[in-house]
Each structure stands twice: as C-alpha cells, then as structure tokens.
Amino acid sequence: MAIFIDYDLCTGCKRCEKICPYNGIEVKDGKAVVNERCTSCGVCIDNCPENAISSDIKEKEVPDFRDRKGIWVFAEQADGVMAKVTKELLGLGQSLAKDLNQELSAVLLGNNVGHLIEELQKYGAQRVYLAQHELLSVYQTNPYTKVISEIILHNKPSIFIIGATPIGRDLAPRISMRLNLGLTADCTELSIDQEDGLLLQTRPAFGGNLMATIKTAYSRPQMATVRPGVMESKKIGTSSNCEVIHVDSSLTKEDVVTRVLEFVGEKKKVVSLNDAKVIVAGGRGVGSEEGLKPLFELAEALGAEVAGTRIVIEEGWLPVERQVGQTGQTVRPELYVACGISGAIQHRAGMLGSRYVIAINKDERAPIFEAADWGIVGDLHEVVPTLTNAILNRKGK
Amino acid sequence: MNIITLIKQVPDTTDIKTDPKTGNLIREGIESIINPDDRHAIEVAVSLKEKYKGKSIVVSMGPPQAIDAISEAIGMGIDEGILLADRNFGGADTWATSFTLGKAIEKINAYDLILCGRQAIDGDTAQIGPQVAEFLGLPQLTYVMDIEEVDDRRIIVKRGLGNGYERVESPLPALITVIGELNKPRYPRVDLLINACKENARITLWNAADLKVSVQEIGLSGSLTRVIKTFSPKVKREGEMLKGDKGEAVGQLIERLAGNYLI
Structure with a gap:
C-alpha cells in the first residue's frame, strides 16, 4: 500500500x-x-x-444504507437521575434530526427509570426505546452492550451518539467492535454534510494542537462520542408526542460477568484543568499571591478552576499543576478568562482551543486581545471584582 | 500468570509547538515516547510478574522505529516484545487497530491478563482497550486506579470515575485499562536496556501474513472511518473590545456571556 x-x-x-x-x-x-x-x-x-x-488502496465499497433512518442518543443516567450530557446530546440531536428530516430517539436503560421519559421528551426526544431490568440498574459493560446492540440491530438507526463520559467511553467502543461500526471519539462538533448526508465528526487530536474532521461512510449507525459540556441543551414545547417502545431485554445472570462491589463518591476531586469547563487564569498582572484573591472569587462565582501563566508558577503564587501554556497544560474549556495576561505565544498555545476567551488587561496593545472574543481594557483588580459582583447579582435574581 | 501489555509509541504532544503566524504544527524534533498511560500498564505487568511469576509480553503496532518503545519496556523488566509492523497496517483507525491487536493476542494464545493504558496522548480516543476486549470476548475494567486483589482466577480493582470510584470484581482472563494514579512507573535498568538492544533480544516482528489477516481487514483499507480534513484550531478571534467605564464594560460582557449560555 x-x-x-x-x-x-x-x-x-x-x-x-x-x-x-x-x-x-x-x-x-x-x-x-x-x-x-x-x-x-x-x-x-x-x-x-x-x-x-x-x-493503490482499493476504495471500499459503500453498502446500501437507504433503510437506515433516525438519530439516536444514549440517555445516560445514574440512580434515576439524568446525566447532564444526555440533554446536551438531545440538543445536538434536534438540529441533526432537522437537517436530515428524521426522528430523534433516546435509548434509555436502567431499572425503575420510566419517570425520565418526560424529561427526555422535554429536551427533544420524539421516541424513547426503554429497556428496564434489574440487571441494568447499575451501568455494567456487558449487559448494556448486549441490550443496546440488539436494539440497534432490530431498528437500524443512521446515527448513534453517546456522551464521552467514563460510562460512554467504556460502552461505545464495545458496541463498535461487536457490530463492526466506525466510531469517532470525543467530538466537539457534529454536523451533516449537505452533499451526501453523512455525519461530519470533528475532534481535537495531538493534545488539542490539531483538529480533524472524520466521516464514517462504511457502517451504520455512524457512531460518535461527544465531549460533555460542549453542546447546548434545548427544551421544546410539551405539546409534541413521544412514543415509548418497551424493549424486552432477555438478560440472564450469565450476561453479567463483572460484579460491582460498591461505589464510593468523592466530593471534591483533584485539580483537573483538562476537565474544567471554565478557567480563570492570572498572569504577571496579578502582582502577588494576594493579587490572586479576586480571581479565586470570580472562579467561585463561575464554578471555575484557577490557573496561571509560567511567571505565576515560577513566582510560587500557584502550584505547578495549575500552569497553562506550552510548558504547562493545554486546556480547552468552554470559557477562559485571562486576567493580567499579556498573551505570549507560549501561553496562547495552551489555551487557544478554548471555546470563548475573555481578556482583561491594562495594556490595550497586549496580544492576548487578539486571542480573545471579548476584551476589557482596565486594571484586573478593579474589573474582576466588578464582574464577580455582576455575576452573583444575576444569579441572585 | 501470563500478562500481555499493549503499548503505543507516540509523539510527545506536550512538546509540540505551533507556528505563531500560521498556527500550523511544528513537528520537527519532537521526541517519540512510550505513551504515558502505557508506562503505568508496564509497571503493573512487571510488578505482578515479580509476585506471581509467569511471562510478560508487550505488543505494539507501529512503524519499525516503534521497536525503541519495546526495548524500553524490556528495560523496565518485561520479558518479550512483539512488534506488529507492516506497511499494510498503516492508516488504521481504532477498529482496524483493535482487530489487528486482537489477532496478535489470539496468536499468542496463553494469557491471564491484558493491560492497556487508558488512552494515547496523540489520539485520546480510549477505544482500543474496550474494542480489543470485545474482539476477544473478555470482560473489561476501564479507568483502573488501584488493583486491590488478584489471583489466577479473579481480580478486584478500583475504577476512578471522576466523581468517585467503583470497586469491581471480574473473573480472569480480563482486560484492564489503567490511569496514572495507579502507580509510579520504574525507570528502565541499564543492563536490561543493553540486553534489549542486542541482536538476540527477545523481540519478534509479525506482519500481516503472520497474523493470517487479509489486507482488506487492516490498516486504512480495514478502517471504517476516514479523516477527510485536518486544520489548526482557530488562533485569532473577533476580539471585540468592550468600551466604557468598568461598570459599562462588565455590563456588556454579562450580556455576551448570557447570550452564549455561558452563565
């Protein structure tokens, strides 16, 4: 080749x-x-x-998939509570369904989870495949793979999207190998190719340094996992109908190979800038360790993690695991608030994958403003507290 | 206890720099390393071998230079390495990679435990472990942060799930994918490294014919997905400057944030 x-x-x-x-x-x-x-x-x-x-690579033959229809979303839940990513997937699914003029369905597995149907409908599901069984009460790889694979084989959807959560990333590749389906991981953008109607799956690669767009022409459903926190959920009117299809899952104890002994919840997890949805970052402009206080207050109001540039870490104002940039971490949160950061390329390399960037800096010529969606010229020690108060006021309403 | 560890040689992505003007990657001079999560898997294999005896093998699919990664694993204490190297393996997506690795493991045949890193830093998919487990019909335990107990028939692990951890028991053989919290990988020993680089080192090369796979099932031909384009993430933004005193500017910012569902 x-x-x-x-x-x-x-x-x-x-x-x-x-x-x-x-x-x-x-x-x-x-x-x-x-x-x-x-x-x-x-x-x-x-x-x-x-x-x-x-x-000399022979182009693979594309089978006839004209009978494959429908956009499916895996309705992740735990203890009868819907995962946030499920609503986000349904929000995304609504626009894909509209573009293809096809139906949006949710696949819900669990035990005593019927009460979630209404919520799925509210967020856009026109049909729910519901499989309930005591062996499905806690997520486990084998029974979930078996039931979902059977539903897919019987109903032939065109697209199946799953949240890129620990559960989704455990489940999706298992289904992909069982049914021989192409699978794209951790997508940050999904859309429909207007020419051939295929799903365009865009995801970061090489540690976020490169974006790749991928198509799955050779298998159905086209499967992708989607990074949580990237898509928007959209409620719809309650007047629409939602069809519920009860799936008879013929599970036996032999289908469950592993045994969950217990789950131990942890309140506060370790700092993970990679997973943070919002990051408030400080640069030389914070001036001192004390100068980070308004940043921590803003982070509290936004539910964010605090990070710093190389100089902030070198001065010892923040620990090294909070460094963003070429020598620190590469982050891609939904929102990045750069406070008192000039925006050297080494720093920008670590945050340019952020979805939205706010820059607050005294110097209007600072390069950070070129990398920002919104900029405010001013002293961070004045602007940041004002912003924190405005956010808290809004929340209070 | 016979253990197979799947490893990948990757470019050190933390080292990658982008061209400030074009935003393109500068790939020259980037070091190739053993994928960080995979080092933790190697550490598990070596320490289990020290305790339970048996054979430890690493398997990697990649270009000929990936032999360096295998030598390093042997330097860390792994017994043998198998490199799946064939031009026809090139361009494989995760399905085709897992299929190829699965075929190699079937050929090895004798194993109690298969270890992988959770994900590779160049692709970040975390798909290979579960796909290989499914190919072989084995139970899988992903995101393993601690191995509590293991004997020749079963394993009990803690799976780190972000909001807490789950204790799970599985019969063996099984496949587990490990995360960094699990252990501290040892450094390669110089004498073992030297042995690994000698002519009689226990490293075997297998190609497509050795695995009895057809060209249609592997590499790009076997892949079910296709990369249709790549591009640099956007560097420049609109850069809208919000005017007025700090109260007015913050007011406009709040509007923008709310308008984009950020607050």
Missing part, C-alpha cells in the same frame, strides 16, 4: 504538506515527495487540487 505522486500534475502548491496529519509528505524542488512518516492515511489524496496524488 503506498501513495503515488503524478509529477506531471503536481504544481508544488504545498497543500498536501500542510494538511498531512503525520508530516509524511513534503515539497522538495517544487514537487511533493512522500517520506517514511507517511501512514497511507489518504488525507492528501482528497485534498490535492490537481488530482496529482493517488494510491
């Missing part, structure tokens, strides 16, 4: 060099050359404007 370049057609435009995820193709003396890092992934073939790249 190899990639070939047609030198009569290649113009040395370097598009392949730019787009290769592995640095496996380079332009030398005006022509593209494949090097030893090439994995034959084929990304360059589709992206060459001159059609100069080809390979």
